Amino acid sequence: MAMRRTQFLLLLLWLLCVYAPTCFCANVTYDHRALVIDGKRRVLISGSIHYPRSTPEMWPDLIQKAKDGGLDVIETYVFWNLHEPVQGQYNFEGRGDLVKFVKAVATAGLYLNLRIGPYACAEWNYGGFPLWLHFIPGIQFRTDNEPFKAEMQRFTAKIVDMMKQENLYASQGGPIILSQIENEYGSVEGAYGPAAVPYINWAASMATSLDTGVPWVMCQQENAPDPIINTCNGFYCDQFTPNSKAKPKFWAEGYNGWVLYFGGAISYRPVEDLAFAVARFFQLGGTLPNYYMYHGGTNFGRTSGGPFVATSYDFDAAIDEYGIIRQPKWGHLKDVHKAIKLCEEALITTDPTITSLGSNLEAAVYKTEAECVAFLANIDNTSDATVNFNGNSYNLPAWSVSILPDCKNVVLNTAKINSASMISSFTTESLKEVSSLEGPSPGWSWISEPIGISKADSFSKFGLLEQINTTADRSDYLWYSLRIDLEDDPGAQTVLHIESLGHALHAFINGKLAGSGKGNSDNSKVNVEIPIILVAGKNTIDLLSLTVGLQHYGPFFDTWGAGITGPVILKGLKNGSTLDFSSKQWTYQIGLKGEDLDLPSVTSGQWNSQSTLPKKQPLTWYKVS
Numbered sequence: 003m004a005m006r007r008t009q010f011l012l013l014l015l016w017l018l019c020v021y022a023p024t025c026f027c028a029n030v031t032y033d034h035r036a037l038v039i040d041g042k043r044r045v046l047i048s049g050s051i052h053y054p055r056s057t058p059e060m061w062p063d064l065i066q067k068a069k070d071g072g073l074d075v076i077e078t079y080v081f082w083n084l085h086e087p088v089q090g091q092y093n094f095e096g097r098g099d100l101v102k103f104v105k106a107v108a109t110a111g112l113y114l115n116l117r118i119g120p121y122a123c124a125e126w127n128y129g130g131f132p133l134w135l136h137f138i139p140g141i142q143f144r145t146d147n148e149p150f151k152a153e154m155q156r157f158t159a160k161i162v163d164m165m166k167q168e169n170l171y172a173s174q175g176g177p178i179i180l181s182q183i184e185n186e187y188g189s190v191e192g193a194y195g196p197a198a199v200p201y202i203n204w205a206a207s208m209a210t211s212l213d214t215g216v217p218w219v220m221c222q223q224e225n226a227p228d229p230i231i232n233t234c235n236g237f238y239c240d241q242f243t244p245n246s247k248a249k250p251k252f253w254a255e256g257y258n259g260w261v262l263y264f265g266g267a268i269s270y271r272p273v274e275d276l277a278f279a280v281a282r283f284f285q286l287g288g289t290l291p292n293y294y295m296y297h298g299g300t301n302f303g304r305t306s307g308g309p310f311v312a313t314s315y316d317f318d319a320a321i322d323e324y325g326i327i328r329q330p331k332w333g334h335l336k337d338v339h340k341a342i343k344l345c346e347e348a349l350i351t352t353d354p355t356i357t358s359l360g361s362n363l364e365a366a367v368y369k370t371e372a373e374c375v376a377f378l379a380n381i382d383n384t385s386d387a388t389v390n391f392n393g394n395s396y397n398l399p400a401w402s403v404s405i406l407p408d409c410k411n412v413v414l415n416t417a418k419i420n421s422a423s424m425i426s427s428f429t430t431e432s433l434k435e436v437s438s439l440e441g442p443s444p445g446w447s448w449i450s451e452p453i454g455i456s457k458a459d460s461f462s463k464f465g466l467l468e469q470i471n472t473t474a475d476r477s478d479y480l481w482y483s484l485r486i487d488l489e490d491d492p493g494a495q496t497v498l499h500i501e502s503l504g505h506a507l508h509a510f511i512n513g514k515l516a517g518s519g520k521g522n523s524d525n526s527k528v529n530v531e532i533p534i535i536l537v538a539g540k541n542t543i544d545l546l547s548l549t550v551g552l553q554h555y556g557p558f559f560d561t562w563g564a565g566i567t568g569p570v571i572l573k574g575l576k577n578g579s580t581l582d583f584s585s586k587q588w589t590y591q592i593g594l595k596g597e598d599l600d601l602p603s604v605t606s607g608q609w610n611s612q613s614t615l616p617k618k619q620p621l622t623w624y625k626v627s
């Protein structure tokens with residue numbers, strides 16, 4: 003007798019219940035106070051570690067150090083251009099092994115917040131977008147545009163499917179308790195006009211339709227549609243209120259420090275201030291802060307965003323670029339986390355009652371039948387204070403929070419550090435010492451890059467070309483080369499005026515470096531006037547334009563462009579005239595010879611290794627092991 007469909011399904015269900023390997027599947031939801039896991043609200047401490055900014059060998063150690071520091075959750079972006087460098091060709095190897103990273107987090111017994119984006123910003127090249135996306139006909143990024151939405155949905159679904167196949171969502175027994183769609187769109191949304199809201203609504207429903215079984219967040223997105231949780235980014239997020247009374251107060255990016263730019267200052271955020279910010283967040287009802295970054299790491303290869311984001315992404319984080327615990331930051335935050343966890347029962351049971359204890363002095367009390375927790379804050383940044391609370395007197399240093407898990411005894415004040423300091427120092431090795439090292443790589447060697455056009459695939463075009471559309475970011479370098487024939491003696495006062503969208507350039511006249519220019523992280527444009535000497539007759543002008551990390555942030559950042567778009571004008575000719583070269587026939591070369599030779603890995607005799615190195619010679623590749 004044929005089984006009826008419902009009978010069959012019931013049998014199947016029974017079989018699954020009896021024989022399925024135990025699934026520690028968690029039911030993750032949220033309410034106005036917190037993330038709710040299996041029916042219980044949770045206070046969770048989170049920290050960002052971006053998997054491609056360290057090596058797979060480092061991951062278990064970094065994650066363990068995060069756990070030892072009191073973290074419950076690791077947060078990471080997903081980097082589209084790392085995973086799909088060519089459309090349809092995926093890379094999840096090495097530092098891109100996302101599944102391995104998520105599993106390492108699970109092995110350590112921590113949760114994970116997967117910020118798929120797929121726009122990441124993250125001071126990452128082109129904000130994480132693959133360059134090929136830019137060349138799709140009719141595409142406009144991050145707006146209500148069909149070609150863009152199709153690609154965004156395809157990649158997001160690809161990542162979600164990967165996670166599902168490995169059972170990595172909490173709903174399947176895995177560590178992923180949250181996911182993010184889009185990123186910080188609220189801060190640029192105005193520029194996208196009426197198409198912005200439909201786009202955000204589409205992104206929200208597209209994400210929810212992927213059915214991950216865990217909540218989605220959008221950071222910096224005041225109009226995040228239900229059920230997406232809008233979260234705060236900032237140095238302080240205690241004053242943040244979510245856009246619905248049904249949503250909890252989450253802090254997606256609490257900055258440990260800041261981004262390092264080439265030539266910029268190394269950031270430093272005192273842990274007293276960071277601890278103050280975190281304690282204030284809990285004082286005023288927050289339940290999930292995230293350190294951005296907990297370990298920043300390194301921008302390997304050409305992954306730095308731009309312009310001018312440095313290779314170090316240290317961020318003054320609790321774990322430094324090299325994976326070493328930074329003290330007293332790591333230790334003091336650990337103490338803060340311990341103090342907060344002592345308060346967890348009361349924090350998740352009730353809302354705080356806020357009272358003033360005087361000017362810039364504020365108490366928050368979480369009181370239940372069984373528990374009483376208090377946070378006492380002095381938000382004056384200049385003077386210490388003594389306050390009366392529940393009949394006792396407490397000293398509150400300026401800009402500090404005291405945590406009282408029993409409304410009586412202070413277990414921690416954010417301004418008082420018990421962790422020992424540790425100051426790392428770097429030792430430098432001189433060229434000479436490096437050169438004298440024994441072994442197969444005895445020291446420095448070098449090779450010269452030809453000036454001007456040297457590759458067979460160069461090409462000529464009338465006019466000045468925008469760089470990113472020309473190189474598709476296959477290289478940071480683009481040569482603009484021009485041959486000119488001057489009938490008369492140009493005189494000794496000539497100046498070459500060059501305007502470029504950036505990010506840097508070198509000008510060579512008749513094979514010799516005549517001058518350089520560069521933009522900076524705030525303004526990538528380069529406008530230079532370079533005095534040059536030309537001769538009557540034939541001359542060559544070779545301009546080498548460089549990108550230093552592609553723009554990763556801002557409205558329509560993907561279209562800002564780079565390179566020498568002109569004008570390029572010769573001024574100060576003897577006869578009083580000027581010559582505009584902008585629409586002349588220029589010859590272009592994408593990339594340098596050294597890149598084609600993959601120089602760092604070449605060990606052959608092409609390298610010179612005499613004991614005197616050429617110094618201050620333009621376009622020299624140097625190598626040392």
Ligand SMILES: *[C@@H]1O[C@H](CO)[C@@H](O)[C@H](O)[C@H]1NC(C)=O
Pocket residue numbers: 029030031038040041042
């Ligand atoms: C998951 O938890 C929520 C809230 O705690 C509850 O309403 C819902 O029924 C639970 N779902 C399952 C499948 O247990």
Ligand SMILES: *[C@@H]1O[C@H](CO)[C@@H](O)[C@H](O)[C@H]1NC(C)=O
Pocket residue numbers: 383384
């Ligand atoms: C101290 O607080 C005042 C008032 O809020 C503020 O204007 C000032 O920038 C703060 N100073 C420092 C060093 O944080």
